Amino acid sequence: MSCSSVDLKAYVLGEISPREKTAVEDHVRTCQSCREEQESLSVAHSALMSLQDEEVPQRIAFVSDKVFEPRWWQRVWRSGPAMGFASAAVLAAAILVHAVTRPVVTTGPAATVNVDTAQIEQRVEQEVNARVQSAIAAAVTKAVTEADARREQKFAQVLDAAEKRDEMQRRVDLAAVQQTMRYYDQQMGRLIVASNDLAQGSSR
């Protein structure tokens, strides 16, 4: 063992295995520098160990305080065995309830089912075709209905516009007729006045 591999401080502190301790002691017997180093460390260690512990000037103690003492359920909760027993009891109860309430399953020979793949495929195809046709018919009906609705709406708009236009024209024509009537009334009045004047003049 070389000097560099000897951990004298670990030796003095008791942190080496018995085998290492023997090796260190063998080395120290033959190496003067390591022996002197080990003696210095041991003296320092002995000096440290000479310092005795002092007595505690005042005993440290705690008094029981009801406020801080755990309640009964807290003691149960903190108690590992009690919680384990409670858990086991709950689990056992759950298993028992399940066993009592589970539905009865009758066991018997499994029914043999002959599977006709072609027939299944044919039924599937028929079902698919029927559903496709139904979907198409529904879509066409919906499209036609929507087109009819749009056409009726447009026709109603056109009819409304025509009615408004005719009403406007009717009002214009009515106004023209009334104006013509007033004109003829005025002319008739003048004729009457003129014929009266003429009749009075001839009588004189």
Next chain:
Amino acid sequence: MIFREVEDRDLISKARRGHVDAYNVLVSRWEKRVFNYLLRLVGNREDALDLSQDVFLKAYQNLRKLDDPAKFSGWLFRIAHNEAYSLLRKPRPEGEMGIEPKTAEASGRMFPMELSLAVQSALKRLSDDQREAVLLKVYQGFKFEEMAEILDCPVSTIKSRLYTALDLLKETLAPVNMGGAQ
């Protein structure tokens, strides 16, 4: 030692269920070690006593968080370490740090007082980290791995602090011890 561990585990279990008396027994077993660790770390008896009470109070409050009762000692010293460093991080007036010389009554009668004072003085010269490593290893007997858990740092860091401290202590204590032994 095995019986002691079993008994500690039983006391911890009872204390977790709210038995204060069981916890007081646990405190009586550990208070001297914790107090002396804190005393040598912070260097003041009143602080060490206050910190010891805080340590055991926090330990009681967090006892349910202790995963493995067999690791109670390391866990307890981890709390003590945190409490001590909370105090050490606070700025303190110059010269306040340091263990007051013990009275003749308090010092051990088997060893010269000069040696005790020299050891206290030598420990005081170390950094806080180095001193704590020495306290946990030499006085509390923790393994490197346990110290790494208590101080929350790698084993290599623990060894580095401890070995550096030993080199310093070797220089300062050897002549005194030689002289004291004469």
